[in-house]
Amino acid sequence: RKEVEQDPGPFNVPEGATVAFNCTYSNSASQSFFWYRQDCRKEPKLLMSVYSSGNEDGRFTAQLNRASQYISLLIRDSKLSDSATYLCVVTNQAGTALIFGKGTTLSVSS
Amino acid sequence: DAEITQSPRHKITETGRQVTLACHQTWNHNNMFWYRQDLGHGLRLIHYSYGVQDTNKGEVSDGYSVSRSNTEDLPLTLESAASSQTSVYFCASSDAAGANEQYFGPGTRLTVT
Numbered sequence: 001r002k003e004v005e006q007d008p009g010p011f012n013v014p015e016g017a018t019v020a021f022n023c024t025y026s027n028s029a030s031q032s033f034f035w036y037r038q039d040c041r042k043e044p045k046l047l048m049s050v051y052s053s054g055n056e057d058g059r060f061t062a063q064l065n066r067a068s069q070y071i072s073l074l075i076r077d078s079k080l081s082d083s084a085t086y087l088c089v090v091t092n093q094a095g096t097a098l099i100f101g102k103g104t105t106l107s108v109s110s
Numbered sequence: 111d112a113e114i115t116q117s118p119r120h121k122i123t124e125t126g127r128q129v130t131l132a133c134h135q136t137w138n139h140n141n142m143f144w145y146r147q148d149l150g151h152g153l154r155l156i157h158y159s160y161g162v163q164d165t166n167k168g169e170v171s172d173g174y175s176v177s178r179s180n181t182e183d184l185p186l187t188l189e190s191a192a193s194s195q196t197s198v199y200f201c202a203s204s205d206a207a208g209a210n211e212q213y214f215g216p217g218t219r220l221t222v223t
Contacts, residue, residue, distance in 0.1 A: 032210070034211070041217075042216070042217075043200055043214035043215060043216055043217055044153070044200070044214050045214065046211045046212075049211075087152070087153070096158075096166075097143075097155055097158060097168065098155075098212060100145075100152050100153040100154075101152060102150070102151065102152035103152060
């Protein structure tokens with residue numbers, strides 16, 4: 001099983017749609033979790049951290065299920081500017097480095 | 111404003127040549143990282159450093175080396191470039207141990223012919 005697995009997509013949705021991305025991770029010892037966003041040919045940037053209690057930032061909601069080793073990202077009311085690749089990220093067993101998923105590509109159209 | 115820069119942004123080199131990619135950050139972060147990103151593999155950690163004179167191997171360190179002589183810089187050296195090292199290279203930094211937000215540079219696109 002790969003350390004971090006994501007559906008690569010692409011997810012093609014119209015503006016205003018709600019879309020959800022899922023991610024599973026293999027290391028039960030991982031302590032920190034994140035979603036990063038990467039635009040085409042650009043560097044990754046932190047979108048949000050993911051907490052056990054779940055967290056929301058505007059139209060974005062992240063949830064963590066430690067028992068199932070599963071992380072999700074929900075985007076409501078999609079905008080054209082949300083088109084990007086979303087990277088699921090977890091810490092390694094030692095907590096010394098980040099492990100990146102390959103990313104899920106989202107394309108929002110008008 | 112604090113930032114992290116990489117140079118060059120694009121480089122073409124020949125197989126067997128030594129290549130050094132520069133990374134410079136003004137965040138005053140102790141931790142710095144080098145990744146490569148390839149289609150089908152995502153971001154993979156090459157080397158990282160938790161402070162001056164500290165360096166550690168990552169997942170794909172063979173053929174690469176780093177040195178950390180000051181807080182701001184972590185140059186990445188390809189000792190003898192190979193075609194398999196054609197990739198996009200990202201440098202990142204953070205102000206705490208690996209399990210924290212990392213700030214990425216704009217990347218260097220390296221082609222080895």
